[in-house]
Amino acid sequence: ADGKILIAGYSRNSTYQNYINIVRYSNNGTLDATFDGDGKVIAELDSTNDECNILLLQPDNKLLAIGTKRNATENGYLFKDIALARYNGDGSLDASFGADGKVVSVFAPNDMNKVHQAVLQPDGKIVISNTYYNIYTGNSILHHELIRYTPNGVIDMAFGTSGRVIIDAEPVTMLSQPDGKIIVITLSYDSQSNAFVTLKRYNTNGLIDTSFGNNGTTGFAGIFWGPLTAALHPTGKIIIAESSPNTNGVSTFALTCFNPDGTIDSTFENDPMPGDTGRYSYGIFVEPDGKIIVAGRSTSVSDGGSTFFEFITARYNPDGSIDATYGTGGVVTSYLGSTYEPYNIIRSIVYQPDGKFLVALTKEEQNPASPNPNSYDFVIYRFNADGGYDSEFGTNGQVITSFYNKYDEAFAMVVQPDNKIVVAGTTDTGINRDFSLVRFKNSIALGSSKFEAGAGLILYPNPVKDILHLQATDATGIIDYSIYNMLGKLLDKSTGDSLKVDVSDFSSGIYNVHINTNKGTLSKKFVKE
Template sequence: MTHAHLRPAGRRRRRPGRTTGVLAAALGLALVLALPGAAVAAPGDLDPTFGPDGRVVTSFPGSAEGHDIARQADGKLVVVGLSEAGFALARYDTDGSLDSAFAGDGTVTSDFGGGNHSANAVAIQPSDGKIVVAGTTEVLAEEGGGCCFFSVARYNTDGTLDSGFGNGGLVRVDEFGGSADGADVAVQPDGKIIAAGKGGGGGFALVRLDAGGNLDPSLGGDGAVVAGFTPASPQDAGGTARGMALQPDGKIVSVGYVGNTAFDIGVARYLPNGSLDPAFSGDGMVTADFGGTEFGNAVAVQPDGKVVAAGSGGVGVALLRYNADGSPDGGFGTGGRTSVRFPGDGGGANAMALQPNGKIVIAGQADDPNSQEGNDFGLARFNTNGTVDTGFGGDGFVVTGFLDWDDARGVLVQPDGKIVAAGYGAGYAFAVARYQGGDGTAPPPPPSADLSVTQTGTATVSIGDRASYTVTVSNSAASTATATGVTLTDTLSGAGAGLTSAAPSQGTCTTTAAGANCALGSLAPGASATVTVTAEPRATGTVTNTANVSATQQDPVTTDNRATATTSVNNARGCTIIGTSGADTLTGGYGNDVICALGGNDTVRASYGNDTVHGGYGNDNIDGGFGDDTLNGGPGNDTLTGYYGNDRLTTTDSVSGNDTANGGTGTDTCTTDPGDIRISCP
């Protein structure tokens, strides 16, 4: 077991009270005494890069308690609790120092008037970083109120109350009446807020609020539900919810304790509409009795859908795991449950976090038998089968002291694997500790976007035709992040090919004759975008179109970020004079020429001989000259003039009225679209 204490040797227990004026001096002396010699950091060791030696204490006016902790996307930590001035919040930088961008000094208190207030839980809105807090507020009886009201508050990222939420940043849920309590809170993927706690008359209570703080009728018809446990015995009535977790399918799992005198752990699962889920133990509720008085304080849902509940019971810490159907998981502990004690006394679990490798971390209260101090932070880690992980703290347990009467109330695991516990200590002040969390397992990778690119293209074309390629960029449905700054680079090579267009389904493309660069914006997991590329070859051979994709995020699989497609080019038309994709002036000779002008607004003079002209794409002006000529305008607004000889003129491009066919002298044949101008055509 790892021990760490911040009090001088021989200090005795004392009654809970305010932080004394000698706190700083005591901490300084204790740090000198507590710092070990240089050693390799082990799982459960305090992290020396956080605060003075892994521990931070923050005082508020009067006494204060930290009750929960959340991590922002930027790595900053938010701790909430109570103080004599009302709701108390503190925000810490990643090194444990108070964040001056939060209300100027890193701390905030909110007095909502009328009495005592306690912030019990915190969640961060992913969309904008606002801080959502659930707890209890009191309205004095002479002001028409009483104690206590289930309440939710929201703060801006700078620590000010969000005036766009509820009444000046606070929502009191009157539906539960007095003696109600908000114990846990979460933000749904759709941005709605859900909180759990106790109803005024007892029972597990749930509340769902929309972004403005209004009760959302999609939960229970009016935004609030209360569920009392089915009384299998007189003690199994009512209940108080203390923790909550959201499943990916929108179901809500709540844990707490039930009963009137001797309490049992209770777990309930709700459908998204607030009704109890009959697929969970038949009626949506399960209870667990370890033979005494038990309290359920925390719950989590594993990736496989199993439900883990933690609290106190049996010999100390109580831990249970249920299958997705509510039956005990026989592969966990004994019959789906385990109970262990901290060395020295039983202890208990107030909070829980799951590591990416499936191990379970609990935080609560313990009493170090080697110390004459009051209660300390107690942490324990369990393997996936419910056994204690002896690689954590040497025996699976870590006890950390601050300055008497310490209690860890919240815990989280950072993306780098480090463990942060928050609560109160040091004479009733906020207390935060960060621990090494490594266990030989690589930390989870940062959120990533797995992009891939594929393409299909025209297999074979002739000089005078265009090849088309459909390039598809996709973000895998298994990605853990939206891809931003998605860029497609498309390059053409071979057969003298030039790019004529690049049309994206989203975003924009800039083009040159050699290729395109397309800014496609963002792609959510499972989303895709396409770019249609067209090219015009000038020679026989093979055109190769190469597409490469990239994004701002790291791509875990880069082998599918490149795709090629090839097109075989022949000279089926027998072209002897070939233009470009631009505006060309082409002149034939004395022989029988086959002129392929390709794209662009071209001017062609066939001159002598029995010539064949293919105008290609664009608005072309074609003069057959002398001889029996065959003139083909192609797509565009073309003017064809046969002049001398028996000529054949074709202006059909499926667009009426844009072309002119002038046969000139001789016996000519004109094939035109309706509305085209025909001159000297039979």
């Protein structure tokens, strides 16, 4: 594992055809030449336009890009099929997946599909949430569904009915539990435009899990002015971040917490954050110690009256209260751009183990030399944990990448276990729009070879090759420990006062260890070589 960064998106050429892109960056934000020779990959599904908006990182370090492929009927109607492509670590297509690394699913002729999100299950299966309608029906009746694929890209007929499960509202996000169950979160409105967030949990076979909530369903009503995001807490609780009005009537962060059984956690504080600037959540992350980070965008007005965007993060305690020790009043902000840049919209956020944030977006650039003076590029910002651009990343904390100086749109980003960044999206080649990936190098500061994990407690060696020692000294006693990967998946758990943990089978990368002692709880990171 090498920690490089990947971003997914798409770009457009002069004949309005799309290519799906993946870009990988090295540790300082430079392109990673070990990824397809120049850090960039373009995958054409066929001669049509493709759009990529999802990127998943598999445990084996392979990359799964998901989106749609556009076609046209004899009558000129446009429709979109579901498309997937899987890449090896060097950027080549994985021939063991689908047909030469690519899968296109056509369930009915002339369906217009919109893929919302995808998750990997512990057994390697892929679940996609999708909305579709048929362009020949003469109306826009929307149908919502889940679709599951086997690890080699075949529709899993053991899931639901012929690999599909019908859901009754538009899915906004999904969570995959360690036991393989899936939580689907939808947003719907009644005839009076009242909004409802609904959570449903499905068993591994696609049937509703009736032990969750009320016969598999739970939820809440509210007013939502922006995206909804969700995360699983290490305790199994489900935390949803909303963009809701506060007492000042402006959009701000709000959290809602559910217990693992689907009941509302009444002990969790869920009042919207105070403030007088608009705040919209785009990502939620749970730290190993149970604290919660919400990241997104705020809109502010300068003293001169101009409006601008800021990248904003807020940290909450495990009970939902604001962590006043973080930033100023629990909030950290950094300048992102002016509101006159309409494409300066956050697409993906990654929270690094060192507390820094990577933000991927599409940025509109002025290009006077082009027949069309506006071009659209992949952009990554890296912000320090305490706010402000990270000057060690790219140029003043920013990296801009273009494929054909035309139309490149970033949609998704992951950080590999070796810290490299991969961004995926769509690019316009001048002939088609295709999937595109870019990989960059990325540096993350880590601990020393042996460090104090707390009073009377040591964790060594770090980095580690095979055996990690958790050792209590003095009067400190270890009650239990849990080890998680950077995706939040529990890998190991045990008890004892003096422990030797065999990590020889772990992939190279960064891991979190959560230790409960008779003097309290602490969380540390270690590196597997």
